[in-house]
Amino acid sequence: MWLLDIDLWREVISTLTKNVLRTVLTTLGVIFSIIILIMLLGSTTGMINGFSRVFAGKASNSLFVWGQTTSVPYNGFERGRRVKYEMDDITMLKSQVKEIEAIAPRIELGGFQQTVTVKRAGNTSGSRVFGDFASIDKINRKKIIEGRFINKNDINQSKKVCVIGLETYELLFKPGISAVGKEININNIYFTVVGVYEKNGDFDFDGENAVIIPFTAFQKSFNSGDRVDWMAILIDSKYTVAKAEGQIKELLKRKYDISPKDTRAIGSFDFSQIFTALSAFTTVLQGFAFFVGIFTMLAGVIAISNILLITVKERTKEIGVRRALGATPKIIKRQIILESIVLTTIAGVIGFIIAVGMLYYLNTEVAGKSDVPFVNPTVSMTQVVISFTLMTILSILIGLIPAKRAVKIKPIEALRED
Amino acid sequence: MIEIKNLHKSYKMGSNSLHVLKGIDFSVEEGELVAIMGSSGSGKSTLLNILGMLDELDEGSYDLDGVPIKNLNETKAANYRNKFLGFVFQSFNLINYKNAMENVALPLYYQKMVRKERQEKALKYLDQVGLKEWATHLPSELSGGQKQRVAIARAMVGEPKVLLADEPTGALDSKTSYEVMDLIQKINDKGNTILIVTHESDIADMCKRIVHLKDGVILEDKKVEQVRASEYV
Ligand SMILES: Nc1ncnc2c1ncn2[C@@H]1O[C@H](COP(=O)(O)OP(=O)(O)OP(=O)(O)O)[C@@H](O)[C@H]1O
Ligand SMILES: [Mg+2]
Numbered sequence: 027m028w029l030l031d032i033d034l035w036r037e038v039i040s041t042l043t044k045n046v047l048r049t050v051l052t053t054l055g056v057i058f059s060i061i062i063l064i065m066l067l068g069s070t071t072g073m074i075n076g077f078s079r080v081f082a083g084k085a086s087n088s089l090f091v092w093g094q095t096t097s098v099p100y101n102g103f104e105r106g107r108r109v110k111y112e113m114d115d116i117t118m119l120k121s122q123v124k125e126i127e128a129i130a131p132r133i134e135l136g137g138f139q140q141t142v143t144v145k146r147a148g149n150t151s152g153s154r155v156f157g158d159f160a161s162i163d164k165i166n167r168k169k170i171i172e173g174r175f176i177n178k179n180d181i182n183q184s185k186k187v188c189v190i191g192l193e194t195y196e197l198l199f200k201p202g203i204s205a206v207g208k209e210i211n212i213n214n215i216y217f218t219v220v221g222v223y224e225k226n227g228d229f230d231f232d233g234e235n236a237v238i239i240p241f242t243a244f245q246k247s248f249n250s251g252d253r254v255d256w257m258a259i260l261i262d263s264k265y266t267v268a269k270a271e272g273q274i275k276e277l278l279k280r281k282y283d284i285s286p287k288d289t290r291a292i293g294s295f296d297f298s299q300i301f302t303a304l305s306a307f308t309t310v311l312q313g314f315a316f317f318v319g320i321f322t323m324l325a326g327v328i329a330i331s332n333i334l335l336i337t338v339k340e341r342t343k344e345i346g347v348r349r350a351l352g353a354t355p356k357i358i359k360r361q362i363i364l365e366s367i368v369l370t371t372i373a374g375v376i377g378f379i380i381a382v383g384m385l386y387y388l389n390t391e392v393a394g395k396s397d398v399p400f401v402n403p404t405v406s407m408t409q410v411v412i413s414f415t416l417m418t419i420l421s422i423l424i425g426l427i428p429a430k431r432a433v434k435i436k437p438i439e440a441l442r443e444d
Numbered sequence: 445m446i447e448i449k450n451l452h453k454s455y456k457m458g459s460n461s462l463h464v465l466k467g468i469d470f471s472v473e474e475g476e477l478v479a480i481m482g483s484s485g486s487g488k489s490t491l492l493n494i495l496g497m498l499d500e501l502d503e504g505s506y507d508l509d510g511v512p513i514k515n516l517n518e519t520k521a522a523n524y525r526n527k528f529l530g531f532v533f534q535s536f537n538l539i540n541y542k543n544a545m546e547n548v549a550l551p552l553y554y555q556k557m558v559r560k561e562r563q564e565k566a567l568k569y570l571d572q573v574g575l576k577e578w579a580t581h582l583p584s585e586l587s588g589g590q591k592q593r594v595a596i597a598r599a600m601v602g603e604p605k606v607l608l609a610d611e612p613t614g615a616l617d618s619k620t621s622y623e624v625m626d627l628i629q630k631i632n633d634k635g636n637t638i639l640i641v642t643h644e645s646d647i648a649d650m651c652k653r654i655v656h657l658k659d660g661v662i663l664e665d666k667k668v669e670q671v672r673a674s675e676y677v
Contacts, residue, residue: 033559137531289477350498352526353556354522356519357554438493438498441537
């Protein structure tokens with residue numbers, strides 16, 4: 027492998043160090059192109075990381091299903107009937123839809139998005155009150171900052187315990203006081219606080235002013251019977267949410283005598299769509315970064331090739347002498363191509379170091395400002411390897427132009443006395 | 445060593461062609477020191493370039509040490525030059541960013557000799573031309589005579605069969621010219637075959653044979669009594 031020929035490297039390095047200023051100027055284009063590429067890729071990663079922080083704790087392959095009113099008359103039923111779910115539906119869906127990995131029925135005191143007065147020692151809060159199974163944690167994980175989340179035992183024993191959001195805690199408790207073990211009053215029923223949560227990520231459907239109590243305790247305390255307000259469903263990641271969603275709706279429609287054509291009766295939200303859209307968006311961004319990067323890189327490498335073309339012309343006599351002394355066209359060609367590779371790679375490494383420094387600065391600048399979805403902008407090893415490989419290939423291809431020119435130099439013409 | 449028969453060479457200049465060498469028969473034995481003389485444009489350099497495989501002949505034949513030289517591709521010509529021939533030019537043609545030793549070692553690099561050996565051998569040849577202490581100097585730090593001696597060391601380092609010199613003293617004053625000729629004579633004394641193009645008769649007189657070219661043919665080819673350059677140094 028001729029690239030391992032130390033003497034060839036010496037030759038190349040001695041020609042490149044002959045005119046250091048020009049060598050440096052030559053490489054500016056490639057330096058900038060690598061900076062642009064790495065910055066764009068890094069920023070894209072920063073955005074991806076930022077988005078995943080926004081949605082931290084939310085299962086991407088999840089689905090929410092709630093009842094609305096029918097819009098098509100069916101099986102003797104008028105349109106405009108309210109669709110309500112019950113606990114049986116959960117068992118049915120779980121047993122008949124194999125795509126379902128976990129299903130958590132949910133219920134809210136007073137109905138969806140209604141606040142309830144919660145009291146403790148003279149303090150009150152208007153909070154949402156949910157009845158939940160422990161499995162909700164798989165779909166919409168809370169960040170527990172004190173105590174624990176509700177567990178299976180709480181459900182089985184219908185324990186009157188609760189987990190409260192940070193905002194509720196702040197409304198009901200004096201700062202610094204531990205909430206765990208204390209009781210709060212909801213509709214004159216007392217629940218013992220076992221944990222305090224904070225929203226995970228920037229975004230949570232439930233908010234931070236909420237009280238979560240075991241589903242069974244909710245049923246007993248507030249006489250909700252078999253009622254289920256909506257269900258949060260986790261789909262096995264082997265399957266697509268959309269397909270399972272269709273199946274789930276079909277089963278529910280059959281059970282509740284809803285027309286197959288009725289698109290309004292069952293409300294649902296496929297959470298995976300957000301992630302699909304986001305990943306499509308970031309893929310486009312990455313593609314754009316490479317696109318812009320490659321073209322600036324091309325421009326940079328062409329600039330190097332141009333300078334090499336000029337130096338080849340300047341070195342006509344030198345190349346002629348080398349040829350007279352026994353250099354074959356191949357050796358001359360390799361030397362010029364290696365000059366192209368070396369220049370490009372040095373420029374690439376310099377650009378890379380500068381770009382990483384800039385990303386580091388960007389990270390420390392943006393890190394404090396948590397409302398920007400931009401976290402930890404970095405480039406992956408794969409991206410770096412791809413960039414450098416592309417750059418080297420380009421430098422070889424473009425280096426062929428001055429190399430061909432150098433090979434065309436006939437020793438006799440180069441050596442003619444004038 | 446060199447055997448040329450009925451050599452013709454023309455250069456095409458647009459539509460007309462210039463017949464430069466018009467049937468040259470010429471041979472050189474091993475150990476000869478030949479001067480090629482003639483007025484400007486008589487074809488001296490053209491002949492030397494063909495002998496040096498830097499240019500191709502149109503007609504005739506050329507054998508070098510029994511090897512017929514014809515239909516060479518660029519790579520083969522480069523390898524033959526590297527193995528068989530040493531070149532010395534009027535304007536030295538040293539590589540300006542390489543020091544004396546690196547310049548001398550360059551042909552050995554193309555022979556794929558390892559670096560350490562190359563440097564040792566280059567130093568040995570620099571020593572023979574009296575410039576060992578100048579090994580690490582760049583050409584710009586050397587006088588004309590010194591440069592030409594480095595060039596001669598570079599030409600000889602590959603132990604060529606023939607040394608070809610096109611006006612080696614053309615750019616030097618007489619004193620330095622004689623020093624260079626002294627060196628060339630000493631190299632010839634060791635049995636090396638040398639051809640020198642010159643149009644200075646005092647330089648030609650320091651050779652053992654003078655060939656006169658005129659309008660592309662050999663006008664005169666005579667052996668002479670060699671004048672030793674050392675008498676003038
Ligand atoms: N590559 C070329 N293309 C066209 N014409 C050429 C070429 N090389 C040489 N000639 C012509 O051939 C003739 C002989 O040239 P050559 O260089 O051999 O002369 P010379 O004897 O070395 O002269 P001088 O003493 O000036 O060096 C000249 O007329 C020259 O112009
Ligand atoms: Mg000439």
